[in-house]
Amino acid sequence: MRSHFVWAAWTMASLAVAGCGGGASATSGGAASAPAVGNAAVSDKDCPPEFVVDDAEDDNNQVLVRAGRGGYWYTFVDKAGSTITPPSQSPFMMSPGGARGSQYASRMMGKMSASGQPLFAGMGLSFTDPKAAYDASAYSGVLFYAKVGAGSASVRLKVPDGNTDPAGKVCSECFNDFGADLTLTGEWQKYVVPFASMKQMDGWGAPHPAALDKSKLFGLQWQVTQPGANYDVWVDGVQFTGCP
Numbered sequence: 001m002r003s004h005f006v007w008a009a010w011t012m013a014s015l016a017v018a019g020c021g022g023g024a025s026a027t028s029g030g031a032a033s034a035p036a037v038g039n040a041a042v043s044d045k046d047c048p049p050e051f052v053v054d055d056a057e058d059d060n061n062q063v064l065v066r067a068g069r070g071g072y073w074y075t076f077v078d079k080a081g082s083t084i085t086p087p088s089q090s091p092f093m094m095s096p097g098g099a100r101g102s103q104y105a106s107r108m109m110g111k112m113s114a115s116g117q118p119l120f121a122g123m124g125l126s127f128t129d130p131k132a133a134y135d136a137s138a139y140s141g142v143l144f145y146a147k148v149g150a151g152s153a154s155v156r157l158k159v160p161d162g163n164t165d166p167a168g169k170v171c172s173e174c175f176n177d178f179g180a181d182l183t184l185t186g187e188w189q190k191y192v193v194p195f196a197s198m199k200q201m202d203g204w205g206a207p208h209p210a211a212l213d214k215s216k217l218f219g220l221q222w223q224v225t226q227p228g229a230n231y232d233v234w235v236d237g238v239q240f241t242g243c244p
């Protein structure tokens with residue numbers, strides 16, 4: 001199967017080792033290059049069950065209870081008038097029609113406000129409940145399937161950690177999480193984002209550490225920010241990478 005890959009600063013040579021079999025990927029991407037998007041054939045071998053964060057197939061709002069995880073899905077939205085479904089005040093609901101022929105997926109829909117600051121809408125999951133730092137040191141990155149319906153195709157994967165989430169009690173200007181800017185398509189595609197490739201955004205936030213602290217992760221988020229845009233974002237099959 002052809003798979004769609006997105007990186008912040010990884011060379012094409014890294015592509016072949018970044019999937020589930022990518023134990024070496026954390027050490028092979030030292031040289032920064034221009035952001036690249038490419039397709040590469042990789043193994044579709046699934047990692048063991050403890051690597052799967054959630055596949056939505058139980059049609060509930062909790063991630064799979066395993067490997068010390070058991071947090072919940074949620075949505076969040078700005079106060080500038082953007083809209084989001086499922087609503088941020090009520091329990092997250094899965095939507096029928098998942099990746100790889102599966103039954104359910106996580107989906108958020110809405111319309112961004114045309115003006116105001118800041119503008120954001122997103123869905124995410126916490127790794128634990130109550131929310132606490134989760135040690136993901138055993139893993140090398142994140143893999144998921146995603147697509148968009150009508151509207152914005154630009155989605156940022158955000159990975160709040162001990163330095164960027166307020167719960168870490170470190171950041172003085174929080175929420176500039178490490179992550180990756182993705183351009184989704186109308187078809188389900190696999191996205192693999194190594195922890196080592198994740199970057200913060202330029203120009204704001206404090207602190208700006210050298211790298212994601214994967215020993216203290218608070219969750220995963222998918223966020224849209226385009227002013228005035230409709231959006232319809234689907235995510236499924238969320239897993240960690242790095243299995244032997």
Ligand SMILES: [Ca+2]
Nearest residue numbers: 055098102104
């Ligand atoms: Ca599914």
